[in-house]
Amino acid sequence: MFHEISPAMLARMRELEEIDTRDRSDGTPITHRMRQVPPETGQFIALLAAASPDGAHIEIGTSAGYSTLWQTLAARQRGRKITSFEPSEIKIQMARETFRLAGVEEWVDLVQADARLRLERFDRIGFCFLDAEKDVYRDCYDLIVPRLAPGGLLVADNIISHNDELQALVEYAAADERVDSMVVAIAKGELVCRKK
Secondary structure, X not given: OHHHOOHHHHHHHHHHHHHHHHHHHOOOOOOOOOOOOOHHHHHHHHHHHHHOOOOEXXXXXXXXXXXXXXXXXXXXXXXXXXEEEOOOHHHXXXXXXXXXXXXXXXXXXXXXXXXXXXXXXXXXXXXXXXXXXXXXXXXXXXXXXXXXXXXXEEEEEOOOOOHHHHHHHHHHHHHOOOEEEEEEOOOOOEEEEEEO
């Protein structure tokens, strides 16, 4: 799957990685920063998405589209589109440019909206990647888990790096009899939940 990264996609990935590094060190306001996953997390979520069951492929928190690019590798392999939600107009514009430059527009349905207002439209989710503002994680979890297909996966980013804010979610998922869950210590930490 990773050998299918096109030169155009790789070039845009490298450009976004450089912008993200610069944004984190030059005082760019947090609302304008990329705040994207590192490459190893991108690879990890792409592998999980490729192994997920049939159903909708959802992303909550597009930013400039870096994590979406990784997920398009799985989407193409599975023959399904990603529905990616992003409320910020600035980031929507950047993501559109990312998908155009990388040549993956046909694999992404980019929606400018708060995902919490749209998730009820999905009744069978095979894979969901959650990387948004941390105060919406629990709401998103409660909307996604009932809609996961059997064996469907919910992956939430920043579980270790934002432990103070997200430890309650980790504990909630661990006690949730609808899913098997674990924290994977890759990069900033991923909570992986699989629907029973």
